[in-house]
Amino acid sequence: MGLTSWGTLSLLTLLTLGCMAATVWAWPRVAFRGIRAAGVRALLIAGCQFAVLLTLVTALNAHYLFYGSWTDVLSAAGGGAAQARHHPAGANAAAATRVVRTVQAGLGPGPRAEHVPAKDGQVERLDIRGVRTGLSSEAYVYLPPQYFQRAYAAKRLPVVLFLAGYPAADRLVWIHQGHVPEDVARAQAAGRIQPMIYVMMRPTVVRGRDTECADVPDGPQVETFFAQDVPEAVAEAYRVPRDRAGWGLAGYSTGGYCAAKLAMLHSDRFSAAVSMAGHFHALLDTTTGDLYGGSETLRRSGNLIWRLRHLPAPPVSVLVASADVGEKTYPSARAFMRAARPPLVVDEILLPSGGHNFKTFRKYIPPSIRWLSARLRGE
Known part of the structure; x- marks a missing residue:
């Protein structure tokens, strides 16, 4: 069981x-x-x-959903799952690339019995195998009603990549607990946001290991997977912008760190990111194992506060969502905001109190969607 x-x-x-x-x-x-x-x-x-x-x-x-499986528990207790090695795809990677698109009936907003994509939007599943990394993962994509309407047939809608925390046992966590399709439908009906495509994923692409979205030496190349393989797979399946101005990220907890990190390290691909209760440097423990192969240079590269203090700031916008009392990552968020400087732009959603749990994360999601809508551009 x-x-x-x-x-x-x-x-x-x-x-x-x-x-x-x-x-x-x-x-x-x-x-x-x-x-x-x-x-x-x-x-x-x-x-x-x-x-x-x-x-x-x-x-x-x-x-x-702190731990999703017995493997996750064993990894946290110091088991061997965190030491698993990954072997990249190699020279024949292109032949292994796969993007499978499947409609997921009943997961989007609107009545199930009379579901009309041009009226209610549609949730689809993408099965992605990375061309560069050999990593595989599923993504659940919410397409708004406009995507199926004739007036938008030539439009390329902005994309938001949502990344959950670790381990996110529920593969549909953004739908079941985050209620992203419902929030989007309400905001669009009220005229608060533009039509956008929402790609919902988990950062756990290596079973039993929290990689903190890093390219691990002699291990899984998770940063490359989310920064290159996933956007290219989404672009292959849907009408999406070709320019960075149409791509954003959002995530909670570990996913919040991944969102900010991917935007800052890959500003040629992403222009905006939301970190909901995220930390701003990799948290190393028994679930992560050695992410840097003993390299101090790689460790510093993944520390977003260090990057702002010692390297040129990237031209991206970051929304920091946190709570003044009860949120364990707030000190890290505060240090990140103090270190921020142009051309990096930082905005803030600060609750008076809130724990590191989904009850609090839910409060961040609707304003985060509105913030991203105001900053991303379609074509």
Whole structure:
């Protein structure tokens, strides 16, 4: 059973109830004096407390999606998944390139029974295999109604690449928890945003490893995948701008760091990015492994605050969304904003309080979409 499945949670709940029932049954039988009886009673109490705690932690994980699978848990505990090596595609990469486009009925806004793309828009799935990196991932794409309307047949709509946090167990997290299609439909109906294409992905393209969207020496080239392979795959499948002015990024947590990093390091491809509760330097732990091969130069390159202090600022716009109280990444965000200088432009959404969870992330998404709409241009 999966870590976040109802089956796992139901089994743990039954085991907890069974532990409680066993304690009630056994307690009178060990109610005599002596060290041995006291030890048994202590074990009964500890066992029930452990079962209750395990059930609660599993329920919280299923809700907030801190870990998506048993592999993710093992990686966080120092397992071997984070050490997995990736072998690039090599000379025959072009032959392995693949972009498969599939309509996903029932995932977009509007009635399911009478779904009309030119009225409701449409969610599609892209299966992408990178030509340069050999990495594969799925993307869920929300196409607005205008994409299917005759008046827009020759238009190239701006693109926003949404990147979730790590590990984002739900592959449809931007739809199920982020409600991006619904937010977009409401904003368009109110005339607050222009028609745009939304490409929704997870940064977890190597199972059990948080790569922080880095090109790992002798490992997965995740930065290149999102900066080159993914935009080219999207351009192959849809009518999208050929110029950087029509491309933006957004993400929360690790995805927020990836969004800001990709925009700053690849300003020839992207012109704007939103970091929702994101950090601004790579967080190294047991889930990441060694991202830089011991290179101090590569480590500094991934530190966006260091880059602003020591390198020319890129000509991009970045929206920093964070919370003054309760957000663990706010000190990093504040340091980034202090270091910012032209031609980099930084705007801010600051909540008075909010935790590092999806309840808070949800508050950032609608204003982030409006901010991106005001800065991206179609053709």
